[in-house]
Amino acid sequence: MTQMRLILAGAATAALLAATSASAVELRFECAQDGNECDTMNAIFQKYTAAHPDVTVKMDLVPYKAILENLPVDLAAGTGPDLAKVTDLGGLHKYYLDLTPYVNKDYWEKSFGKTLDWYRAGAADPGIYGIQTQLTITGGFINKTLFDQAKIAVPGPGATWDDWAKATVAVAKATGAKYPMAMDRTGHRFAGMAMPYGATYFDDKGNPELSDPGFAAAAKQFVAWNQDGTMDKDVWAGSGGATYADASKEFINGDLVMYYSGSWQVQKFASQINTAFDWEVIPAPCGPAGAGHCSGMPGGSGVVGFKTTQHPKEVAALLDFLAQQDNYTTLEAKSLNIPAHTGVAAAGVTYEGATPEAAKALNAFSAQVPTLSPVAYAYQGYKNNRAMFNITVTRLTQAIVGELSMDDALARMADDLKQAVAAAN
Amino acid sequence: MLKLITPLMQIVDVPMRALQRLLGPRRLAWAFLAPNLILFGLFAFLPVLVNIAYALTGSDQILLRDRPFVGVRNFTDLSQCASYLDANSCKIDVFWRAVHNTAWFIVLQVGFMVGFSLLTALILNRKIVARGFFRAVFFFPVLLSPVVVALIWKWILQDQGALNAVLEHFGYPTVNWLLNPSWAFGWAVFLSCWAHMGFYTLILLAGLQAIPRDVYEAAQMDAASPWRVFHRITLPLLMPTMVVVLVLALIKGVQTFDEVYAFTGGGPGSATTLVIQYIYQTGFAGAPRLFGLASAASIMVALVLVVLTAVQLWITRRNANG
Known part of the structure; x- marks a missing residue:
């Protein structure tokens, strides 16, 4: 009887562990910042994980040089992260995960318009690969x-x-x-x-x-x-x-x-x-x-997912969450960046903690976007x-x-x- | 101590005897050498082979399997020149500018550095006041990191640096030392001499102290002039050490990168770009990353270094054999 109990308890534990490991997803996010952009993004991601406890995001804060020089090598070797903040938007295209099957394409096209092209292979490429988080x-x-x-x-x-x-x-x-x-x-x-x-x-x-x-x-x-x-x-x-x-x-x-x-x-x-x-x-x-x-x-940086990820659906969902107008507004307001999201730009951003000179300068730059x-x-x-x-x-x-x-x-x-x-x- | 070692040796003794029985005493040496050989093969020999493989392939892909074989094209591209003395006539002009800069750098840096090291060693070999202090002073820059050396001199020589502040204070016109190609190159040579002189001074000082005193005493009895003593005794007896210093300085000169890169970034233009910097820029800092071209250039540099090392080994052996 005792032996039977032990076997049952063992089987139950194994099943529980298997179920946990199957559903728990940890996404590795590589990021470099010269302000507080990564921290702000991480806070938004934590909001996502609070609503989706099966997904966690581990942010690796690295120097910018690592994004420029090490990330391409890691990606080529197939050991890159699940997602990263990048600045060589077109240069790393071959490694990008196409988010199209997982997101609302119309929303992304309407919101991010021309900046989506920066991540594409060329004019004939209709894919959605990244979200422009910092428009400069x-x-x-x-x-x-x-x-x-x-x-x-x-x-x-x-x-x-x-x-x-x-x-x-x-x-x-x-x-x-x-x-x-x-x-x-x-x-x-x-x-x-x-x-x-x-x-x-x-x-x-x-x-x-x-x-x-x-x-x-x-x-x-x-x-x-x-x-x-x-x-x-x-x-x-x-x-x-x-x-x-x-x-x-x-x-x-x-x-x-x-x-x-x-x-x-x-x-x-x-x-x-x-x-x-x-x-x-x-x-x-x-x-x-x-x-x-x-x-x-124009220029700046964006967040992309990579083909090599084991969790494309989760990566796309996370990026889609970041792309939603309220989250994107929070990101731009806290990191003092010009929005690439047309809806956010149209509504205007109240920059948090910006001096009057900084706010005036950012608005002057924002006004140049349409031209x-x-x-x-x-x-x-x-x-x-x-x-x-x-x-x-x-x-x-x-x-x-x-x-x-x-x-x-x-x-x-x-x-x-x-x-x-x-x-x- | 012996109490500790003896049981340890007894533990080691069992597998060693078994191994000796298995391999025989002659082959056992390979078992001892194997760990070192494996490490050497992995970290020295394998990278050389990989470097050759990269030099024979093209594109900006990093994995060898994705890189198309291009034969010796990278080598022919690098060596395609109407005149090797005119970098502008070369297909890859920046490489040849770097080669010319490196050649000039070696001639000037090695010449001045060995000359000043000899002079310093001669002075420090005499019974001067605070000799120990001065020996330490001349050796001190050797202990500094090349980047620290570069930054110190950059702060001194930049447009609003210490040297211009002094010139301005005394009413002299200031000079933008690092913006003029000739000045920048000259200061790069100076900086390198300053940073490494102490090491060669130390070797030459040891060489001077190895010269028997009785030879000098004999010269003194013959009333030989100081110049004659230097010319006829010191220099010939110091020559074996001098040659080693010269070859070591030459090898180090060809390999120069970090201090000059941190000092000028290779500029203005490409006035202080040396060949190792060219390799780094082409392979790792450029876009696209031309690993093949960089590898080909590094093989060419390696061949020069092999020749210089062979010369050094030959001289060392000749000296050892008397």
Whole structure:
């Protein structure tokens, strides 16, 4: 009798354990943050797991470098997480889980529109792969106090890059500011100058190119400005390869009149500049290509699921939960980001804990979203855009320091791009 | 202690005897060597083979099974130049800029470093005041991490750094040291000499102290001038040590990466990009990651290092044999 009881108890325990292990799902989420985005997302995920106790989310908070360099290797080796926050949106496409079978496609299309393309293989790909959690826009910041001290009017909407160069040089001269202008050392930011000059980045057949007349004109002007001191030469010429460098320190120190960077700097400027001087976001500078080309570059990061996950349904459900308007609003409000969700953008976001300057700057960037050029969306969504960014930086820097003539630099860019595309395909 | 070791040896003795019976005394050596050989094979020999496999394949895929075989294309791409002296005439111009930079870097860095190390060793070998202190001072930078060395000098030399502050204070014009290709390269050489000089000074000092005193006493009795003593006695007797130092410095020079990368990032432009940085950038920091090209470049560097190591071994053996 006792033996029978023991056998029954053992069988019951085994059945219970089997049932528990079959239903308990742990999803690994790899995330890097420069603010509080991952923490906020994790809090939303915990809300999901509270409603679905069979699913738990384990967040691995990693340095950004790990997302850029280690995650692709892990994914290639088949040892990646279930989901992750990524920035190389198109470049990692081959590893993405298609969420289409599990989510309401119409809702996602309506809510996230063009940003869905950034995760796709190309125009013919209808899949839904990721949620844009951080929409960023490149744009200019000015030190308004320096303009006031110099008694020079701030160029208004429609002002060209040339107008800005003249105005900032005059302000720097009048106030003794060290640098009139500076731009982050990346091809992504340079596109914000190239598009107003008419850069198309793709030929008529949709092939990528870095040698169209608009791009070449912008490149020549940019190199000339670096060489004559209009641009802070330290930022681009001070490094080798395609290493990223920025001029936020110079702007915060009040040494810089105009800084072309992006919306992600707002939080930093609000906290570090504080009341030292007045700063504001300027409208997207225009150029010879005309009013329709005054555009910054969109960008940012998103959360994707990976094909290798053992739990595609749960991953999709979790991302769908995050994509719902109330959760997405919470995420943007707490992490001070520009929403990519059209419904959230239309309703407006009340940023939590943002200073009046930061809120004003974020709203100024948000207002530029509808005017972003189609070229900007196409370039941001192109899977090999990182190669194009890197080539731009490397070769333009060589032209700035005199290692290559401008024509040679443009010819090398075309060759490099051909080689990169061949290797990536 | 012996009480502890004896029972331990008795425990080991049983399987050892069994193994000896099984393999025989000649083959037993392999059993002892096996753990080391396996580890060496896994972590040294296998990566070399994998590197060769990558060099013979293309695309940006990381798994070898996904990479198409391209033969020696990566090697031909790297060596395709109209003139090897003009990087602009090469298909992969950045690689050849890095090769030229590395060649110049080695010539200048090894030349200056060995020269200054010898001078320092000669001075520290004399009976000077606070000799122990100065020996420690010259050796101290060797103990620093290359990144720390790079950051220290970056803070000194950057546009708003310490050196420009001093120049400004005394009314001299400031220079953006790291923005001018020639200055940046010169400072990279200086930094590298500063960081490694102590190590070579120490070796040369040991070499100087190994020279018998009686040779100097004989020269003193013959009233030989200090220059003649140096030229005819010190230098020839120090030559074996000098050659070892020279070859070691050459090998280290070819491998230079971390301190220069942290110091200038290879810039301005590619003025301080050395060949190891090119390999790193091409294989790991670029997009797409050209593992094949990076592997081919690393094999070319490895061949240079093999030659230099062979020279060093030959010299060491020759010295050992007298």
